Amino acid sequence: MILVNVLLFVAIASGILLLMISAEDSGLERGLKMREAARAQAIARGGEVSAVVALRRDAAVAPDNDNRSEPWGALAERGAPIEGGSFDLAIADAQGRFNVNAVMQPDPVAAEALGRIAAAVGMTPEQTVRAVAAIRAAGPLTDIRPLGALGLAPAQVARLSGLLTALPYDSKINLNAASEDLLGIMTGDPMAARRIVALRDRQGYVTAADLASIDVAMPQGTGLTSNLFWVRTRVRIGDTSQQITSLIARKDDGMGGKAAAVVGRWMGASAPVQAPALP
Template sequence: MRRRRDSGVVLVNVLVIIALSAAVVHLMLSSRESAIDRVTGLSRAGDAELIALGAEASVVAALRRDLDQAPDVDHLGEAWAAIAQEEVQLVTGRFSVEIRDLQRKYDINRLALGGLGPVEVMARLLVELDQPPELARRIAAILRRTGPVAALSDLEAFGIPAAAIEALSPHVAVLPSDATVNLNTVEPPLLRAMLNNRAIAARLIARRDREGQITREALRGAGAVRPDHSGFTSNLFDVVVLAEADGAAVRMESRIRRSDALSAQSVSVVSRRYLPLPSEGQDAPDP
């Protein structure tokens, strides 16, 4: 009888050991599978990042060629702009390239310089955007008191309404002081505000739509004087690439700056950051 009880205890111990061994083996296999999944995920993410970096390099190369071949004009009919790609489905997954010419915008910090010119341009732009024009003087006063802001959104902390900042953001940004507004890429509301003549602006926009650009001759032909702080070239761009490889995706924004100084021409990526991914089929918001 004692022997049967001892046998029962031994059997229970054996079963416990087998169960523990099975649990350890399962844990080892699960950990191994998790590690493999992590390595595979990292590999796919690395592939997606390489695709994005390749697209960035293509834009840099195109902007460098453009600097050599056509340094006096930049417009959306040139080869650098043709690299832009709406979202498509490739073998690897989703892919898109967006090139944003930052010099289609007006530098908000110009309002801190004093003088009526920038303030009047901003007031007219606010009217174009159905916003109170008196905000231009408020913004100028803020900037003269506090100095330049680092981002347009910083003005909200000083009481500028969020709705006005959102309306301005497609046309106004914080830019280097030497970044003039490119008349070949500027959006119609800002062009009208800078020219202060809707009829002339309409003629120039129509000609740009037909011919791809606005030239000095086109300005003279339309009876326009080139607006202050405007030009025909751009040297500051944001490139946003969405790249996917086997289910892993990255959305990368690179800021590219060119220097067209004859003594030191260059094209370089000055910053790079990773953005939230949009849902499939949904347009990504501007960062």
């Protein structure tokens, strides 16, 4: 009987010890994951800061043209190795699409541009009017997803996602960032759009002189510079993944130059559909 009691006591003590060890291991694992997450987030924020610095410098040294061949475009990384994991960064000119918030106020140029885009994707005049009303009622928008509730066909929504964006400030379409599809709509001439893209692909950018040389007039509501940019970072360390999507704006600093700062930030995988995809 004594032996049975001893064995029972040992079994109970062993169980308690096992629970204590398991709890300690679980606590250590949670602590490790928290440290990994904190480190991953710090590295992701570092990528964001790098983009801010590069865009501020670009505004100072090349204020007349913005294009991906500039140093800020070289910040992009895909699976860059870091200690214990990897780092991805996507950066994009946010002004390569028409900003739907431009129709928040009566603006004939913006209204005409949206009308052209709507007609190009097969929207009826009634749908276009409803779209403008929806933007004005809910805007300024931060994402173009709500426009999918207008009863459009999936193919129309898919095409619009490459033509429209939702930005917090007035912004012209940068011809150095716009797709051939949007260029064709804005110029009203698909062949002119093709010439712009061919020239842009050849030298990395187009200038006003380049447009004149290929006999293309710059459409209203477009330009060759940008002040709004997307940067998206993802850091993987161990089993932890951290993502940050940021909208960076350049504004006059009051001293003849421009400052760059984050004006929108989304944590995790949720981000506006117009933000660049990570590799």
